[in-house]
Amino acid sequence: MLSIALGELIQIFRNRLVLVTMFVLPVASSAGYIYLHDTVPGLGLGGVAAVLLFLVVAMGLYTTTVTTLASRRQNLFLKRLRSTAASDSEILTGLLLPVTVITLVQVVAILVVLAVVAGGPTNLFLLTAAVLASVVMMLGLGLATAGLTNSPEHAQVTTMPLLIGTLAVAGWVGFSGAEDMTLLKRALPGGSASELVVNAWDGGVPFADSLPLLAPTLGWVVAAVALASRIFRWEPRR
Amino acid sequence: MTTTPVIDVDRLNLTYGDFHAVRDLSFQVRKGELYALLGTNGAGKTSTLETIEGHRVAASGTVRVFGRDPRDRGAVRPRMGIMLQESGFSPDLTVRESVRLVGRLTRRTDDVARVLDVVDLTRKAGTKVAQLSGGEKRRLDFATAVYGTPELIFLDEPTTGLDIQSRDALWDTVDALREAGSTIVLTTHYLEEAQQRADRIGLMHKGAFHREGTVRELTQTLPAEIRFSLPDPAPAPPLHAVRESDGSFLVETFGLQKDLHLLLGWAHDHAVELRELRAGPTRLDDVFRSIGSD
Structure with missing residues (x-):
């Protein structure tokens, strides 16, 4: 598994397109948000943190997961790996470990910058739970989307709905709160995680009331993994 | 040569939707044999081979490799080397990195430099796979199949795209592996290779064996x-x-x-x-x- 992860890390740093998608876009967008956080009225810090989180996990982690898996399948690298003694879970873990670790480092770095510039979160534990749940959710959704994606080029189309959707939901919930249309906002992918980030950063909501917000996010994980187990293909369609 | 079956296929059936790709196929491959699986286009030999390798699931029937289900990768794959029909290497990794990665994942041990020398890719060790010619990619594929001298080696169209020197070198290596006790399962469109080297041949047509036996047994029917x-x-x-x-x-x-x-x-x-x-x-x-x- 670590051999696969090492190989994947080498490939990430040798592929300019992946580097731009993974690093430049999320970091540049995040820098813009942090720069603008006190110039735009009505931008709460919790909302900014939620959008920053989803900028990285959606633009970096989710799209890279889908593109990587589609690419490795298209050039038969997945089949090659399955010709070895590695199990399917070892292969997937190895392939996705580098991008996941890089994403977590990016999220931590960006949120630390936000905390230093504008003030830190009220509840670090809740924030950590929200970040981890969001990362796992986007990995699950990435696996499921990869099942519908034939090629890296096709990934530019198939990732659009969830990429735009989760960013929109993060912004919607982050900046307008979840007081109205609560059920809908919490049910949408990224909605409850964004609310959790807002609660963790801004405070004011009891810990026990915030913790159940993990459930919808984990529900998306279960749904995505169940879908992926049905539609994920290891070889190109013949 | 002992008669211990390394591969045991019993009434194998493979289907793709309504299409019956393989019908009631039964055969065994014994330890140390070179068994050639030949057939017309669409005969079902690749499907059969991939099922034996553990890549596909049979609709019915059983396939045992070393007495185990070939999908039990942890148990079977360390003893098995697979040369796929198409390369399947990451274009951004070098030749050395590719052999090291796949070699480690087989859980066999070998010296990467030795293996590259065997397939005459030492000079290309630092070259990215994307920059290799078709023949060099086949040799890289062969390198990962023979890494660690496995007991059973699948060679799917091994010499396609190879020049004559590379073909001879590949067969010399196969001969050396057989002397070391390896069992070989071969598919090829070059019938003279099968005729010269196979101990037994399974000739497939429309998902079943048209004929099976030694070259002599097959040719004396005509x-x-x-x-x-x-x-x-x-x-x-x-x-x-x-x-x-x-x-x-x-x-x-x-x-x-x-x-x-x-x-x-x-x-x-x-x-x-x-x-x-x-x-x-x-x-x-x-x-x-x-x-x-x-």
């Missing part, structure tokens, strides 16, 4: 041919010589040496010149061409 032309005028030739559309004669025989001797004696006795005389034993190509005409 008559050998003697072809010749005669000057005009000439007496009627002996044997059951059939006149072809181009005026030449064809004799089909299961006793090539005897009938050839008879024909040459007849020509001598009648002072007739046998023009364009050709005679030869039945080849695997002839057996292959007979598929569909039976």
Whole structure:
């Protein structure tokens, strides 16, 4: 598994397109948000943190997961790996470990910058739970989307709905709160995680009331993994 | 050579939707054998091979490799090397990195430099896979299959795209592996390779075995041919010589040496010149061409 992860890390740093998608876009967008956080009225810090989180996990982690898996399948690298003694879970873990670790480092770095510039979160534990749940959710959704994606080029189309959707939901919930249309906002992918980030950063909501917000996010994980187990293909369609 | 089956396929059926790709296929491969799985396009040999390798699930029937389910990768794959029909390497990794990665994942041990030397890719060790030629990619594929000298090696079209020197080198390596006790399962479109090297051949057509056996067993099911032309005028030739559309004669025989001797004696006795005389034993190509005409 670590051999696969090492190989994947080498490939990430040798592929300019992946580097731009993974690093430049999320970091540049995040820098813009942090720069603008006190110039735009009505931008709460919790909302900014939620959008920053989803900028990285959606633009970096989710799209890279889908593109990587589609690419490795298209050039038969997945089949090659399955010709070895590695199990399917070892292969997937190895392939996705580098991008996941890089994403977590990016999220931590960006949120630390936000905390230093504008003030830190009220509840670090809740924030950590929200970040981890969001990362796992986007990995699950990435696996499921990869099942519908034939090629890296096709990934530019198939990732659009969830990429735009989760960013929109993060912004919607982050900046307008979840007081109205609560059920809908919490049910949408990224909605409850964004609310959790807002609660963790801004405070004011009891810990026990915030913790159940993990459930919808984990529900998306279960749904995505169940879908992926049905539609994920290891070889190109013949 | 012992008779312990390394591979045991019993009434294997494979389907893709409504299409029945393989029907009730049964065969065994014994330890140390070179078994060639040949067939017409779409005969089901790749599907069969991939099921034995553990890549596909049978609709019914059983496949055992080393007595185990081939999908039990942790148990079976360390003993098995697979050369896929298409490369499947990451274009951004170098040759050395690719062999090291796949080699480690097989859980066998070997020296990457040694393996690269065996397939003559030492000079390309630092080259990205994307920059290799088709033949070099096949050699890289072969390198990962033989890494750690596995007990069982699958070679799927191993010499496609290779120049003659590389082919000879590949077969020399296969011979060395067989001497070390490895079992080989081969698919190829180069029938002369199978004819020269296979201990047994399974000849597939439409998802089932058309014939199975040694080269001798397969070729002796069809008559050998003697072809010749005669000057005009000439007496009627002996044997059951059939006149072809181009005026030449064809004799089909299961006793090539005897009938050839008879024909040459007849020509001598009648002072007739046998023009364009050709005679030869039945080849695997002839057996292959007979598929569909039976």
